[in-house]
Amino acid sequence: MRIALITGGSKGIGLEAVRRFVELGFQVITCSRNSSIWQDQVKNEPLLDTVDYHQIDISQETQVQSLFSNISKKYGKLDVVINSASPKIESMGKFETLDTSSLYHTLMQDFWSHALCLKHELLLMGAGGVIVNVSSTCGIRPTPNAAMYSASKHALEGLTRSIALEAIENGVRINAVAPGVTWTPRWDERAIDKPTIHDDVAKTVPLKRFAEPKEIVDAIEFLVSDKSSYIVGHTLIVDGGISLV
Numbered sequence: 001m002r003i004a005l006i007t008g009g010s011k012g013i014g015l016e017a018v019r020r021f022v023e024l025g026f027q028v029i030t031c032s033r034n035s036s037i038w039q040d041q042v043k044n045e046p047l048l049d050t051v052d053y054h055q056i057d058i059s060q061e062t063q064v065q066s067l068f069s070n071i072s073k074k075y076g077k078l079d080v081v082i083n084s085a086s087p088k089i090e091s092m093g094k095f096e097t098l099d100t101s102s103l104y105h106t107l108m109q110d111f112w113s114h115a116l117c118l119k120h121e122l123l124l125m126g127a128g129g130v131i132v133n134v135s136s137t138c139g140i141r142p143t144p145n146a147a148m149y150s151a152s153k154h155a156l157e158g159l160t161r162s163i164a165l166e167a168i169e170n171g172v173r174i175n176a177v178a179p180g181v182t183w184t185p186r187w188d189e190r191a192i193d194k195p196t197i198h199d200d201v202a203k204t205v206p207l208k209r210f211a212e213p214k215e216i217v218d219a220i221e222f223l224v225s226d227k228s229s230y231i232v233g234h235t236l237i238v239d240g241g242i243s244l245v
Contacts, residue, residue: 008085127171164233180239
């Protein structure tokens with residue numbers, strides 16, 4: 001059986017990826033920081049019963065080591081990895097006005113956690129393995145008022161391309177997908193304080209709407225499939241044209 005690890009699988013793009021790869025016949029492993037959110041999803045979707053779930057914070061090295069030790073002992077390999085974990089951005093606002101702790105949190109969660117996981121993931125992957133990092137259009141363009149998030153995603157872009165050249169020597173392909181505005185629980189939270197945010201933001205997108213998580217996962221599935229077998233170190237932008245504006 002093919003084994004897929006999907007980080008941040010309890011909601012948003014990660015959850016949609018978990019659903020997709022279960023349907024594709026993978027044994028899916030996922031993780032998140034809040035097990036109650038995951039358990040609620042499982043209650044509503046029996047399809048998720050087969051998923052091997054772990055509650056961890058992937059920015060914490062000891063917890064990550066424990067996760068990969070478990071995967072190694074139980075499965076012995078990884079065939080596919082989707083690094084999609086990304087919590088609420090705590091460092092929104094003018095850079096110089098933000099607390100150092102919030103800037104550090106964003107850097108750890110949106111860059112270091114992925115770097116740490118990649119180090120362990122590659123040790124469990126052989127020829128034919130595929131990794132897709134979920135980046136962002138914020139990683140390919142300036143993002144005022146979310147500078148540290150943008151910096152973290154720019155760093156992930158650089159890491160993706162650099163490691164892609166190392167890993168392909170062992171037959172492992174690494175690519176990334178860069179979503180634009182995608183309606184996920186993160187946006188639901190923001191809409192509480194700003195009810196018009198959906199329409200306001202949608203107007204700025206050439207396609208005049210948000211992406212659905214399914215559309216991002218369609219791109220991820222393509223990058224995992226044999227249809228992308230000659231694609232290495234590439235970022236597939238899925239943003240309705242907003243990065244062109």
